[in-house]
Amino acid sequence: xxxxxxxVQHVVKRYDQHVAVKGLSLQVPRGTVYGLxxxxxxxxxxxxxxxxxxxxxxxxxxxxxxxxxxxPTATDRIGYLPEERGLYRKMKVRIVLQFLxxxxxxxxxxxxxxxxxxxxxxxxxxxxKDWGESKVDELSRGMQxxxxxxxxxxxxxxxVILDEPFSGLDPINAQALKDTVVxxxxxxxxxxxxxxxxxxxxxxxxxxxxxxxGEKVLDGAVSAVKSAHGKRHxxxxxxxDVPGGVAAVxxxxxxxxxxxxxxxxxxxxxARDATPQRLLERLVAAGAPIxxxxxxxPSLHQIFLQSVGAEGVEEGMSGQG
Amino acid sequence: MVRAKLxxxxxxxxxxxxxxxxxxxxxxxxxxxxxxxxxxxxxxxLRNLRADRANLIVIDATGAxxxxxxxxxxxxxxxxxxxPNTIDVRVTAPDGIAAAESLATRAVVAKEFDGYxxxxxxxxxxxxxxxxxxxxxxxxxxxxxxxxxxQTTLAQRLEQATLNPALVDSLTRSRLELQSEPLTEKGRxxxxxxxxxxxxxxxxxxxxxxxxxxxxxxxxRGVLEEKSTRVAEVVVSSVSPETLLAGKVIGVGAVGxxxxxxxxxxxxxxxxxxxxxxARMAPSTTAATAxxxxxxxxxxxxxxxxxxxxxxxxxxxFILGYGVYSSLYAAVGASVNSEQEAQQALxxxxxxxxxxxxxxxxxxxxxxSTLAAVASMFPFSAPIIMPLxxxxxxxxxxxxxxAIVGLGVAFVVVILLAAxxxxxxxxxxGKRPTFRELARWVRQS
Numbered sequence: 025x026x027x028x029x030x031x032v033q034h035v036v037k038r039y040d041q042h043v044a045v046k047g048l049s050l051q052v053p054r055g056t057v058y059g060l061x062x063x064x065x066x067x068x069x070x071x072x073x074x075x076x077x078x079x080x081x082x083x084x085x086x087x088x089x090x091x092x093x094x095x096p097t098a099t100d101r102i103g104y105l106p107e108e109r110g111l112y113r114k115m116k117v118r119i120v121l122q123f124l125x126x127x128x129x130x131x132x133x134x135x136x137x138x139x140x141x142x143x144x145x146x147x148x149x150x151x152x153k154d155w156g157e158s159k160v161d162e163l164s165r166g167m168q169x170x171x172x173x174x175x176x177x178x179x180x181x182x183x184v185i186l187d188e189p190f191s192g193l194d195p196i197n198a199q200a201l202k203d204t205v206v207x208x209x210x211x212x213x214x215x216x217x218x219x220x221x222x223x224x225x226x227x228x229x230x231x232x233x234x235x236x237x238g239e240k241v242l243d244g245a246v247s248a249v250k251s252a253h254g255k256r257h258x259x260x261x262x263x264x265d266v267p268g269g270v271a272a273v274x275x276x277x278x279x280x281x282x283x284x285x286x287x288x289x290x291x292x293x294x295a296r297d298a299t300p301q302r303l304l305e306r307l308v309a310a311g312a313p314i315x316x317x318x319x320x321x322p323s324l325h326q327i328f329l330q331s332v333g334a335e336g337v338e339e340g341m342s343g344q345g
Numbered sequence: 346m347v348r349a350k351l352x353x354x355x356x357x358x359x360x361x362x363x364x365x366x367x368x369x370x371x372x373x374x375x376x377x378x379x380x381x382x383x384x385x386x387x388x389x390x391l392r393n394l395r396a397d398r399a400n401l402i403v404i405d406a407t408g409a410x411x412x413x414x415x416x417x418x419x420x421x422x423x424x425x426x427x428x429p430n431t432i433d434v435r436v437t438a439p440d441g442i443a444a445a446e447s448l449a450t451r452a453v454v455a456k457e458f459d460g461y462x463x464x465x466x467x468x469x470x471x472x473x474x475x476x477x478x479x480x481x482x483x484x485x486x487x488x489x490x491x492x493x494x495x496q497t498t499l500a501q502r503l504e505q506a507t508l509n510p511a512l513v514d515s516l517t518r519s520r521l522e523l524q525s526e527p528l529t530e531k532g533r534x535x536x537x538x539x540x541x542x543x544x545x546x547x548x549x550x551x552x553x554x555x556x557x558x559x560x561x562x563x564x565x566r567g568v569l570e571e572k573s574t575r576v577a578e579v580v581v582s583s584v585s586p587e588t589l590l591a592g593k594v595i596g597v598g599a600v601g602x603x604x605x606x607x608x609x610x611x612x613x614x615x616x617x618x619x620x621x622x623x624a625r626m627a628p629s630t631t632a633a634t635a636x637x638x639x640x641x642x643x644x645x646x647x648x649x650x651x652x653x654x655x656x657x658x659x660x661x662x663f664i665l666g667y668g669v670y671s672s673l674y675a676a677v678g679a680s681v682n683s684e685q686e687a688q689q690a691l692x693x694x695x696x697x698x699x700x701x702x703x704x705x706x707x708x709x710x711x712x713x714s715t716l717a718a719v720a721s722m723f724p725f726s727a728p729i730i731m732p733l734x735x736x737x738x739x740x741x742x743x744x745x746x747x748a749i750v751g752l753g754v755a756f757v758v759v760i761l762l763a764a765x766x767x768x769x770x771x772x773x774x775g776k777r778p779t780f781r782e783l784a785r786w787v788r789q790s
Contacts, residue, residue, distance in 0.1 A: 073772070076582045077582075078581050078582050078772065079772070096347070099582070099583060100583075102582070104579060105579075106575065106579060106582075108575040108578060109575060110574030110575035111574065112361070112571075112576055113570075113574060114361070114365075115357075115361060123353060123357050124579065124583075126349070126350065127350055127354075127583035127584055128583050129350075172579075175579065176579075
């Protein structure tokens with residue numbers, strides 16, 4: 025049990041009109057980078073808030089770093105960057121960081137030392153200019169985001185939770201964030217981030233959990249998730265004039281269930297009983313000018329669309345029944 | 346651990362506010378303003394005393410020299426020799442009154458004189474005299490003129506009854522004044538200390554009223570700022586909303602106490618400079634006759650007889666009252682999204698505070714009435730009315746106990762309710778909740 029950074033068991037959270045999280049369970053091993061993926065409104069932020077004990081679940085249990093989630097010794101070991109970000113506008117950056125550090129159980133001198141370290145590291149404190157002495161509202165948006173990021177990492181937490189960390193970041197800050205996540209992982213910390221940007225998740229995460237409508241759709245190590253969906257995806261590139269018969273082949277649902285035009289090539293998803301050989305035969309028979317025909321691993325993006333899409337369909341059916 | 350975090354919140358609230366320009370400016374301007382409110386009326390009334398030189402035409406149709414005598418009377422009552430009266434006595438026959446009046450009217454319109462008095466046979470009979478002029482609505486001046494006229498007419502009539510003129514003058518000139526002193530179970534107090542008590546009671550009530558509104562608003566703005574900048578979410582992921590609320594209320598309360606202590610010290614300091622100046626300006630005799638509370642209170646510069654126990658009770662009422670109202674303000678701040686929405690949502694709270702303030706005058710006039718007793722025990726008006734009332738009259742112990750216990754209970758209930766609304770509202774964005782939704786928030790958490 026204690027090798028789990030987070031253990032969420034059958035958690036339910038209801039709001040006035042709807043159920044935000046329906047019996048969600050997920051386990052995050054220590055020392056991994058874990059992606060919480062889902063469309064907007066899937067219940068990611070609600071789940072994160074329950075893990076942080078900001079709101080209480082109606083049912084189920086949550087353990088964080090081996091302790092109950094409302095144990096303050098556990099909360100002090102968590103760093104949190106919320107999706108909606110903001111700081112006290114009129115306060116000096118350094119004082120804000122000291123305050124945030126104190127709220128996580130640090131002493132003020134300790135917090136001040138760490139603030140110095142991070143301000144220098146994220147180049148907010150250079151020999152020319154120390155932004156730590158400026159007021160928050162004198163900083164640019166990008167700089168404020170760096171300060172918030174520092175606020176989440178100041179107390180060297182064992183578990184870092186980042187809610188949509190890449191939204192609104194410019195490429196340079198996004199790179200700094202990625203570098204830091206990789207380094208935290210190397211130092212044995214656990215990082216959880218929620219996102220709906222699959223490219224980032226695919227590159228950074230060891231494991232993912234996809235949720236939709238407050239329920240888990242799938243979870244597991246990224247490699248496992250991909251191979252489970254592997255051997256079903258084909259990259260197909262055609263050149264020049266495409267005979268009309270090709271379109272008929274691609275729209276045959278006994279062969280191909282999904283066509284995703286990636287511009288340079290088409291990403292095809294095979295129907296359950298179809299084989300790549302059968303598809304290739306049909307395409308050749310139709311006179312398709314093939315320049316590329318390759319079995320590929322699906323992108324997380326594909327898997328996401330596939331699983332969340334299927335979820336949507338199921339819901340529609342259950343709604344009728 | 347929780348204590349260290351609470352302390353961090355209090356510290357931030359306190360230091361960030363004390364460092365603002367508004368606070369420093371408030372500390373400097375507060376005593377100047379309070380001193381102004383206290384001293385300017387006194388100074389104005391003293392200035393009026395100096396400026397009360399008569400500037401009028403006396404149309405004397407009595408044929409008995411009443412006009413001359415009136416002038417002599419007014420001259421002798423005049424306060425400052427530097428500004429002598431300008432009194433033009435015009436003796437005329439009874440049938441010349443109309444002509445003299447139209448002449449005098451022209452002079453008054455031309456602003457050569459302030460007005461004119463007509464003395465005729467009816468005046469001699471002790472019935473009436475007429476005044477026309479620009480100061481006809483100045484109650485004080487009219488009263489002085491009336492007093493002078495009465496004295497003069499009386500003297501004139503006594504003289505006509507063949508009494509010795511010198512004797513008449515000395516007998517009719519009297520400067521009698523009524524001195525009053527309060528008599529209570531505690532014994533008797535001097536008139537000056539009664540005045541000082543009244544001033545003190547009013548100042549305390551006003552200060553409490555202002556601080557409920559001002560510091561309550563500060564708490565509300567602070568909550569709203571944390572909510573609208575979204576910093577609240579990071580903060581409540583580290584401390585419980587209850588700790589945050591408590592830290593905020595205590596921190597802002599400490600700011601309020603700091604400011605008021607500075608105000609009191611500053612006012613006493615400024616007052617110690619201004620009061621002697623006023624005292625020098627006002628010759629002691631006129632200060633006494635002036636009859637304005639400011640001048641009397643200042644002339645004697647007596648301290649209100651307030652005991653340490655009363656001060657501690659006032660402090661208790663301030664703390665409990667501030668706690669009740671600032672928690673309500675915090676709940677409002679947490680349940681709205683903008684300053685504009687907040688102003689609407691504040692209405693019920695403001696009704697409570699303003700209604701309490703409306704009781705100040707009736708309670709001051711009659712501090713022993715049933716209304717005063719009820720208002721000083723009702724939890725939402727007690728923080729303002731009880732300190733006012735107890736500075737004026739002794740309060741029966743049971744009434745004091747009811748007020749304190751009631752306020753204490755209200756304090757606990759309001760804080761618990763506010764903390765629940767705060768907990769839910771802090772992370773709730775969008776539409777402003779209705780009362781029914783607020784009730785659900787309270788039940789939920």
